[in-house]
Amino acid sequence: xxxxxxxxxxxxxxxxxxxxxxxxxxxxxxxxxxxxxxxxxxxxxxxxxxxxxxxxxxxxxxxxxxxxxxxxxxxxxxxxxxxxxxxxxxxxxxxxxxxxxxxxxxxxxxxxxxxxxxxxxxxxxxxxxxxxxxxxxxxxxxxxxxxxxxxxxxxxxxxxxxxxxxxxxxxxxxxxxxxxxxxxxxxxxxxxxxxxxxxxxxxxxxxxxxxxxxxxxxxxxxxxxx
Amino acid sequence: xxxxxxxxxxxxxxxxxxxxxxxxxxxxxxxxxxxxxxxxxxxxxxxxxxxxxxxxxxxxxxxxxxxxxxxxxxxxxxxxxxxxxxxxxxxxxxxxxxxxxxxxxxxxxxxxxxxxxxxxxxxxxxxxxxxxxxxxxxxxxxxxxxxxxxxxxxxxxxxxxxxxxxxxxxxxxxxxxxxxxxxxxxxxxxxxxxxxxxxxxxxxxxxxxxxxxxxxxxxxxxxxxxxxxxxxxxxxxxxxxx
Amino acid sequence: xxxxxxxxxxxxxxxxxxxxxxxxxxxxxxxxxxxxxxxxxxxxxxxxxxxxxxxxxxxxxxxxxxxxxxxxxxxxxxxxxxxxxxxxxxxxxxxxxxxxxxxxxxxxxxxxxxxxxxxxxxxxxxxxxxxxxxxxxxxxxxxxxxxxxxxxxxxxxxxxxxxxxxxxxxxxxxxxxxxxxxxxxxxxxxxxxxxxxxxxxxxxxxxxxxxxxxxxxxxxxxxxxxxxxxxxxxxxxxxxxxxxxxxxxxxxxxxxxxxxxxxxxxxxxxxxxxxxxxx
Numbered sequence: 001x002x003x004x005x006x007x008x009x010x011x012x013x014x015x016x017x018x019x020x021x022x023x024x025x026x027x028x029x030x031x032x033x034x035x036x037x038x039x040x041x042x043x044x045x046x047x048x049x050x051x052x053x054x055x056x057x058x059x060x061x062x063x064x065x066x067x068x069x070x071x072x073x074x075x076x077x078x079x080x081x082x083x084x085x086x087x088x089x090x091x092x093x094x095x096x097x098x099x100x101x102x103x104x105x106x107x108x109x110x111x112x113x114x115x116x117x118x119x120x121x122x123x124x125x126x127x128x129x130x131x132x133x134x135x136x137x138x139x140x141x142x143x144x145x146x147x148x149x150x151x152x153x154x155x156x157x158x159x160x161x162x163x164x165x166x167x168x169x170x171x172x173x174x175x176x177x178x179x180x181x182x183x184x185x186x187x188x189x190x191x192x193x194x195x196x197x198x199x200x201x202x203x204x205x206x207x208x209x210x211x212x213x214x215x216x217x218x219x220x221x222x223x224x225x226x
Numbered sequence: 227x228x229x230x231x232x233x234x235x236x237x238x239x240x241x242x243x244x245x246x247x248x249x250x251x252x253x254x255x256x257x258x259x260x261x262x263x264x265x266x267x268x269x270x271x272x273x274x275x276x277x278x279x280x281x282x283x284x285x286x287x288x289x290x291x292x293x294x295x296x297x298x299x300x301x302x303x304x305x306x307x308x309x310x311x312x313x314x315x316x317x318x319x320x321x322x323x324x325x326x327x328x329x330x331x332x333x334x335x336x337x338x339x340x341x342x343x344x345x346x347x348x349x350x351x352x353x354x355x356x357x358x359x360x361x362x363x364x365x366x367x368x369x370x371x372x373x374x375x376x377x378x379x380x381x382x383x384x385x386x387x388x389x390x391x392x393x394x395x396x397x398x399x400x401x402x403x404x405x406x407x408x409x410x411x412x413x414x415x416x417x418x419x420x421x422x423x424x425x426x427x428x429x430x431x432x433x434x435x436x437x438x439x440x441x442x443x444x445x446x447x448x449x450x451x452x453x454x455x456x457x458x459x460x461x462x463x464x465x466x467x468x
Numbered sequence: 469x470x471x472x473x474x475x476x477x478x479x480x481x482x483x484x485x486x487x488x489x490x491x492x493x494x495x496x497x498x499x500x501x502x503x504x505x506x507x508x509x510x511x512x513x514x515x516x517x518x519x520x521x522x523x524x525x526x527x528x529x530x531x532x533x534x535x536x537x538x539x540x541x542x543x544x545x546x547x548x549x550x551x552x553x554x555x556x557x558x559x560x561x562x563x564x565x566x567x568x569x570x571x572x573x574x575x576x577x578x579x580x581x582x583x584x585x586x587x588x589x590x591x592x593x594x595x596x597x598x599x600x601x602x603x604x605x606x607x608x609x610x611x612x613x614x615x616x617x618x619x620x621x622x623x624x625x626x627x628x629x630x631x632x633x634x635x636x637x638x639x640x641x642x643x644x645x646x647x648x649x650x651x652x653x654x655x656x657x658x659x660x661x662x663x664x665x666x667x668x669x670x671x672x673x674x675x676x677x678x679x680x681x682x683x684x685x686x687x688x689x690x691x692x693x694x695x696x697x698x699x700x701x702x703x704x705x706x707x708x709x710x711x712x713x714x715x716x717x718x719x720x721x722x723x724x725x726x727x728x729x730x731x732x733x734x735x736x737x738x739x740x741x742x743x744x745x746x747x
Contacts, residue, residue, distance in 0.1 A: 259523070259554065259555075259608065259609045260521035260523075260609050260611060261521075261555065261556055261557070261609055261610060261611065262554050262555075262609070265554070272509055274507070274508060276554065276608060277554075278553075278554030278608075280553070280554075280557050283557070301553065301561050303552070305525075305527060305604060305606055306527065306529065306548065306602065306604035307508065307510065307511035307514065307527025307528065307529050307602075307604050308508070308510055308511070308527070309510055310510060310635065311531065312529035312531060312602050312604075315548055315550055315564075315604065316563060347553065349552060349553045349554040349561075351552060351554065351606065351608070353507070353508055353525065353527075353606075354507075354508035354509060354510050354511070355510060356509075356510075
């Protein structure tokens, strides 16, 4: 496991000169110098200086898979909360059902949860999502919890290793949206185990050796049950 | 205001024992609330303030939205029990003015263009007041903004200088604020020393103003170091093993 | 407004059927309670209470004022509550709305009707001058059960409160010159002294959903609750105040269950309160 030193940087922190470096995400340039614009983790890759945010709202990118909660059903579309600064629009043309004008409430209503994909983010940050994809649908059953969007990569793990661990030891179906919402389905005991592990990952997201510790935690729970 | 109190003695010692360019004690803690996206608890001398940030989130009502950038709603409020004579709950004209100048100061350092049509809501509550509450409040708001993960060009910080018994001093205390000759609260962007907030009342010559401004900027830098340490303390020391 | 996904609602209901709660508590168990007093120099009394992640600050201001015409020898108490925007993304700035008003009035009644504050001991000169006790409640972090957290914070702040003779000297001197009873009062009370209080009742709130009743609702339990019942009980197990909220209903049996759970938890919470105020 690579042991890169995790350096925390804060807004306005000087990261390097423009000469010889490229300003990546989470940075801004002023007078030939690169500064951090966020509280985050410094990441230097092939001359690009990036800051990975530690906190903050979900920043929608086209193609991201997210879990949304329907706010409002309108005449030919729905407004869906995806934990971004703005609600996303889901148009009737972007769902797998044949919805007549004014019949939107029959399919999705306030409080329903959906697995969706970000279709478009325009210049004014207006967001559109779609349900038209094999893996997307209205969610039934299970439980939804939340983690800081910046910690989603940690929850998924390198090449999906962390999430695979959770699925293996709990036999739960787990889906992690890029927007920090997580859907878990299984029996209540297993769901509780997954939730416990997620809280631990959230608290210790910056620590090393986390994957091993989570595995130990999950194994232990099985022993307790037995 | 007339008074027989001598605010500063011949050796330059003030009522609370401080020297002219000494700040009161500042203590800052980041990320203290569960629901707010960013938060900060700050003590500055006898001041105790709490700041919390929500956002960026959709600005409502819709007519307040700016299609090009986010708007900043800072709300400065004093708790009824924060002062000697109970203050009636609710914003008075003074609180609304302070809210406005703080909002404007914060707008300069937040990267607002990243969030069109959104608002960044900052709530500053003064729980115990002892002169310099707007500086304490803005300084706490700066930490809360960073804690919330809001993209910033800089972490804003504020400090006041003033004049007592003819001497220019840093960070007025309670009696100094009541019986002094001038009060100059400022806020700066510490990276560039740009002035984001500036108010003055009293009487200063141009030379005295220059001295007071320089002192206040230095005071801001001291407070800025404490802000940054508070943020690092919260996030740098992640638990290795529980 | 923050929306609760309906599948979360269904999940919590299913758990409730099995006798479980999302955070592993039993139906009769409170979350962890933290009480801290004496935080602010300007307030005559103050306290910070946490129940789970819900956090409330209460401050007491005691000032000289004039009595109400129909109770000339009695001190005055008022209670105000502010659901300030920092406590929740759904709280808006502005004058208190019904939730804040109901909260303040319920906490107020719990304290007033049980006569915890001995208002007859707060008279300086009948018809002219009395002590006024202002209780101001500031909700700063909302994670369910504001009633109990606010009530406990108010009580803890009251137990920490002192009558501010020192701060009020200039006004007291003026009154002493006019009224002999004030002269006598100042001889008996030459300096700050604790606000005279009687034994407090403790408030415990329960909610009902899916025909199950549980005490101390966390935020997600409160969001799906159909009915809510707050019961304040004193150290003898007698009932001092009650308030039902929300638009669902309780059976008589359910109300009795809530009363029993409130008495049991009231005893424990009173112990915690006394420990933290050094009684």
